[in-house]
Amino acid sequence: MSNIDSKVLxxxxxxxxxxxxxxxxxxxxxxxxxxxxxxxxxxxxFISNDPALTTKVLKMVNSAIYGFPGRIAxxxxxxMLLGLNVIKGLLLGVxxxxxxxxxMNGLYEHSLACAIASRVIAQxxxxxxxxxxxxxxxxxxxxxxxxxxxxxxxxxxxxxxAQAKGISIYEAERIQFNATHANVGSWxxxxxxxxxxxxxxxxxxxxxxxxxxxxxxxAIVHFADMLVRARAFGFAGENMVxxxxxxxxxxxxxxETDIKDVLNExxxxxxxxxxxx
Amino acid sequence: MPxxxxxxxxxxxxxxxxxxxxxxxxxxxxxxxxxxTWVERxxxxxxxxxxxxxxxxxxxxxxxxxANLETRFAAVEGKPHMNLIKKIVKExxxxxxx
Numbered sequence: 001m002s003n004i005d006s007k008v009l010x011x012x013x014x015x016x017x018x019x020x021x022x023x024x025x026x027x028x029x030x031x032x033x034x035x036x037x038x039x040x041x042x043x044x045x046f047i048s049n050d051p052a053l054t055t056k057v058l059k060m061v062n063s064a065i066y067g068f069p070g071r072i073a074x075x076x077x078x079x080m081l082l083g084l085n086v087i088k089g090l091l092l093g094v095x096x097x098x099x100x101x102x103x104m105n106g107l108y109e110h111s112l113a114c115a116i117a118s119r120v121i122a123q124x125x126x127x128x129x130x131x132x133x134x135x136x137x138x139x140x141x142x143x144x145x146x147x148x149x150x151x152x153x154x155x156x157x158x159x160x161x162a163q164a165k166g167i168s169i170y171e172a173e174r175i176q177f178n179a180t181h182a183n184v185g186s187w188x189x190x191x192x193x194x195x196x197x198x199x200x201x202x203x204x205x206x207x208x209x210x211x212x213x214x215x216x217x218x219a220i221v222h223f224a225d226m227l228v229r230a231r232a233f234g235f236a237g238e239n240m241v242x243x244x245x246x247x248x249x250x251x252x253x254x255x256e257t258d259i260k261d262v263l264n265e266x267x268x269x270x271x272x273x274x275x276x277x
Numbered sequence: 278m279p280x281x282x283x284x285x286x287x288x289x290x291x292x293x294x295x296x297x298x299x300x301x302x303x304x305x306x307x308x309x310x311x312x313x314t315w316v317e318r319x320x321x322x323x324x325x326x327x328x329x330x331x332x333x334x335x336x337x338x339x340x341x342x343x344a345n346l347e348t349r350f351a352a353v354e355g356k357p358h359m360n361l362i363k364k365i366v367k368e369x370x371x372x373x374x375x
Contacts, residue, residue: 166352230366232345241349246357256365263369271280271328 064269089135103148106235113233117224143185169237219248294328
């Protein structure tokens, strides 16, 4: 059984800036995005001052994850178009990219595919801000990155357990840490002052019926996560397709053609999306 | 539109996307047919792979892909809606090999 107290775990995660394993970029970013009254201009300046970050942000904005027609050539244009919350999520997405590759091979592909699928489903359902759902898809597993960084040995045990017992990584995490990547991700999202909807998607993407404020968004990412695993894009801890929550399924009411469209859209865009690095 | 590692590039292939240098400058435009010289130049640049026109190339053979699909779905067999989802994904994967 686990020897990690979930309160201690939460304390550690909320003090991410003092974790020795978290790289400088993420710490600097964390300081910026948790400011309560950060403005678009400030965040735009922060990105523009870092040429490498600027390139990554522009590549990401112009990728299939967001699906904007035409080209966005400047950071200020991108920030105006996407808004503060999406930009915050996107910044985090590009910054954890390298971490994902270092910590779990395939997690970035999984997250990218999930972002694309979430966006396409959101558009099919006529949601107003499909970009926000993309970000939710991109970041839904961010808790795994933090767990892997801080507890690499314990996480490996969890992955081996999942494999050996045929249980999901979500269950294996609970046994190992008394908490899951969904909890860890939501603690971080709260600390980083993400919108309530995004926090709920991250927290409940395995149990979508518990979401009070964003049931539709949560159902979308829950479905996207399952579909990405079904198609086997990337790797998220084990190789099993999770069961779809029937309530979420009924809420989305996707037709067979809809699901095929989502698959095709992922297929067409994964190669070029992986190029964002 | 497969992504091809630079080592496997051959003259006569056509770029499906521009080759872009580290600074974001376009070095070769979309639609360029590669000559021996271009292939060499691309290899001299610090680039891992480029996009080439043509049908995508699948990483594993069809039978293996379908066998993996069965394994992935084994635990949710018969669960609500999962058989339909499996059928759709299976048709989708089969479609990739046609």
